[in-house]
Amino acid sequence: xxxxxxxxxxxxxxxxxxxxxxxxxxxxxxxxxxxxxxxxxxxxxxxxxxxxxxxxxxxxxxxxxxxxxxxxxxxxxxxxxxxxxxxxxxxxxxxxxxxxxxxxxxxxxxxxxxxxxxxxxxxxxxxxxxxxxxxxxxxxxxxxxxxxxxxxxxxxxxxxxxxxxxxxxxxxxxxxxxxxxxxxxxxxxxxxxxxxxxxxxxxxxxxxxxxxxxxxxxxxxxxxxxxxxxxxxxxxxxxxxxxxxxxxxxxxxxxxxxxxxxxxxxxxxxxxxxxxxxxxxxxxxxxxxxxxxxxxxxxxxxxxxxxxxxxxxxx
Numbered sequence: 001x002x003x004x005x006x007x008x009x010x011x012x013x014x015x016x017x018x019x020x021x022x023x024x025x026x027x028x029x030x031x032x033x034x035x036x037x038x039x040x041x042x043x044x045x046x047x048x049x050x051x052x053x054x055x056x057x058x059x060x061x062x063x064x065x066x067x068x069x070x071x072x073x074x075x076x077x078x079x080x081x082x083x084x085x086x087x088x089x090x091x092x093x094x095x096x097x098x099x100x101x102x103x104x105x106x107x108x109x110x111x112x113x114x115x116x117x118x119x120x121x122x123x124x125x126x127x128x129x130x131x132x133x134x135x136x137x138x139x140x141x142x143x144x145x146x147x148x149x150x151x152x153x154x155x156x157x158x159x160x161x162x163x164x165x166x167x168x169x170x171x172x173x174x175x176x177x178x179x180x181x182x183x184x185x186x187x188x189x190x191x192x193x194x195x196x197x198x199x200x201x202x203x204x205x206x207x208x209x210x211x212x213x214x215x216x217x218x219x220x221x222x223x224x225x226x227x228x229x230x231x232x233x234x235x236x237x238x239x240x241x242x243x244x245x246x247x248x249x250x251x252x253x254x255x256x257x258x259x260x261x262x263x264x265x266x267x268x269x270x271x272x273x274x275x276x277x278x279x280x281x282x283x284x285x286x287x288x289x290x291x292x293x294x295x296x297x298x299x300x301x302x303x304x305x306x307x308x309x310x311x312x313x314x315x
Contacts, residue, residue, distance in 0.1 A: 007072035012052035017079035070101035076111035129161035135277035
């Protein structure tokens with residue numbers, strides 16, 4: 001073990017997730033407590049060197065600005081509108097740190113979005129909060145977006161939102177100081193269900209729709225997996241081993257709509273998220289959600305949400 005504590009820099013980006021930040025920082029404090037010595041010491045960085053506002057409106061004080069600490073583990077903490085808040089100064093700082101240092105570069109919640117904007121994840125795998133997957137895939141097709149709670153790709157590590165940051169940090173503690181300390185840290189955090197790399201972020205389709213029907217769940221997963229390409233009810237039915245009529249009855253019984261209507265709802269929901277999260281044009285959003293006619297897209301969108309997709313402030 002190293003005699004000197006590991007420096008960890010948490011770079012807070014505007015509108016960062018306070019919960020994810022706490023879930024990443026507290027395991028380090030508890031690890032020090034459990035080990036009865038200082039294994040980690042942390043520094044809070046913000047672009048202005050003073051403070052950063054998080055998504056819940058509270059402000060966290062910083063103790064450093066974009067100061068070079070090439071031997072430190074660097075973890076980017078981001079949240080709402082991460083792409084917009086990845087400023088030129090932050091991207092320059094990240095690229096310089098990558099070049100000068102050799103330590104872990106991490107990201108939690110939407111931090112991977114910031115790393116991708118800096119061009120640091122091309123050809124690599126990363127994790128990101130599931131709510132931003134659609135926008136991220138449109139913006140960064142060169143990055144392998146993984147649906148897992150966290151991903152380890154060489155020196156680059158990333159976790160999705162909320163408590164997934166704790167899972168990632170426990171893994172880093174285990175890699176550096178052994179499984180015993182990682183378990184002690186989890187126990188002191190009263191964190192009894194530690195997730196491993198590769199576990200999914202979201203509940204199964206059965207859990208999300210509240211129905212225990214294997215064929216319906218499989219149909220829902222198939223529909224949600226490919227919203228930008230044409231898909232007939234007959235295609236979905238064949239995929240799950242039913243006739244189109246049987247599938248129609250199954251959707252009507254449990255979801256009170258047809259497969260076609262369910263898929264339309266998913267496409268429109270995805271469109272709304274893209275309009276919220278990206279600067280994509282309405283035409284490109286329509287195409288990304290499987291609409292070939294912007295006017296048809298606008299009509300369907302207005303029927304569903306009460307405003308047109310051009311009224312972004314109402315989204």
